[in-house]
Amino acid sequence: MTVASPGPEHHFVHRIGWLRAAVLGANDGIVSTASLIVGVAAASPDRSIILIAGVAGLVAGAMSMAAGEYVSVSSQYDTEQADLDKERQALETAPEAELEELAQIYAMRGVEIGLARQVATQLMEHDSLAAHARDELGISETVGTRPVQAALTSAATFSVGAILPLAALALVPVSHVIPVVSIASLVSLALLGAISALVGGAGVVKAATRVTLWGALAMAVTAGIGALFGTVI
Ligand SMILES: [Zn+2]
Numbered sequence: 001m002t003v004a005s006p007g008p009e010h011h012f013v014h015r016i017g018w019l020r021a022a023v024l025g026a027n028d029g030i031v032s033t034a035s036l037i038v039g040v041a042a043a044s045p046d047r048s049i050i051l052i053a054g055v056a057g058l059v060a061g062a063m064s065m066a067a068g069e070y071v072s073v074s075s076q077y078d079t080e081q082a083d084l085d086k087e088r089q090a091l092e093t094a095p096e097a098e099l100e101e102l103a104q105i106y107a108m109r110g111v112e113i114g115l116a117r118q119v120a121t122q123l124m125e126h127d128s129l130a131a132h133a134r135d136e137l138g139i140s141e142t143v144g145t146r147p148v149q150a151a152l153t154s155a156a157t158f159s160v161g162a163i164l165p166l167a168a169l170a171l172v173p174v175s176h177v178i179p180v181v182s183i184a185s186l187v188s189l190a191l192l193g194a195i196s197a198l199v200g201g202a203g204v205v206k207a208a209t210r211v212t213l214w215g216a217l218a219m220a221v222t223a224g225i226g227a228l229f230g231t232v233i
Contacts, residue, residue, distance in 0.1 A: 021150075022157045023196040025065060027189065029161025031215045033057045034185035037165050039222030041177045043230030050177060054169055058162035066155040073147040080139055087132050098132065099124060105135050164188045182219050189215040 036057040040050050091098050099120055106116035123131040133139045168184040169177055190208040197207035 019196060019199055021153065023192055025154050025157025026161035026192055027211060027215075028065065029058070029061060029158040030164055030185050030188055030192075031161075031218045032061050033162040034165035034181055034215070035218045035222040037169055037181050038178050038219045039226035041174070041181070042223045042226035045174055047174045047177075050169060050174070051166075054162075054166045058159060058166065061162060062155040062158045065158045066151040069154040070147045070151040073150045077147065083137050083139070084129065084133060087137065088129055091128050091132065095124075095128075098128070102131060102135060161188075161192075178223065182216075182223075185219070186212050186215055 033054055037050055037054045040053040044050075099117070102120040102124065103113065103117040106119055107113045111119065120131070123135075165181050165185045168181045172180045190212045193208040193211035194204045197204045
């Protein structure tokens with residue numbers, strides 16, 4: 001570690017939350033729609049069937065992302081609120097025990113017990129619920145307050161991703177669908193991985209390679225299964 005540059009260093013963890021959600025949504029949209037298109041194209045060279053499968057994949061995926069996100073954010077919110085209610089009650093009924101509990105938490109993190117009690121006392125005078133929420137429950141800010149917004153964002157980012165392979169499908173003759181959709185999707189995945197790594201301050205090549213390999217694997221597997229079913233049926 002160097003201490004050459006004075007001033008605060010730049011951290012990226014705070015930006016990761018929404019960015020990660022957006023990139024994951026778009027990734028899912030690209031990978032699942034492209035895989036569906038490639039799989040169906042490997043089974044049947046019928047343009048309208050491939051297109052229906054792709055559009056159905058977009059709608060189903062967007063709805064499933066929205067539902068999943070809504071449920072996950074709502075249940076996280078409910079859990080947080082239940083924990084905070086319990087804590088609020090404990091602070092009213094047993095403030096002494098709660099003060100000691102907080103002091104023990106700081107002591108366990110390496111603060112000498114006398115000082116830990118002092119810190120706990122001052123923090124609880126400032127905002128006792130916030131102190132317990134943060135240091136005992138690990139809730140620094142309630143993130144799960146907007147399930148509808150989270151659901152819509154997820155559905156939107158998935159759809160943006162899903163449109164890329166659908167557009168590639170629309171632009172080429174049916175005989176070229178598999179290579180063009182695969183390559184266009186892998187390039188989009190690599191770009192998306194690189195952009196998110198750049199914004200998040202992580203390694204660009206590593207991020208792009210990781211996401212591209214998983215996308216290639218998904219498409220290869222569905223293409224294989226599609227080809228198998230196409231010859232069997
Ligand atoms: Zn407590």
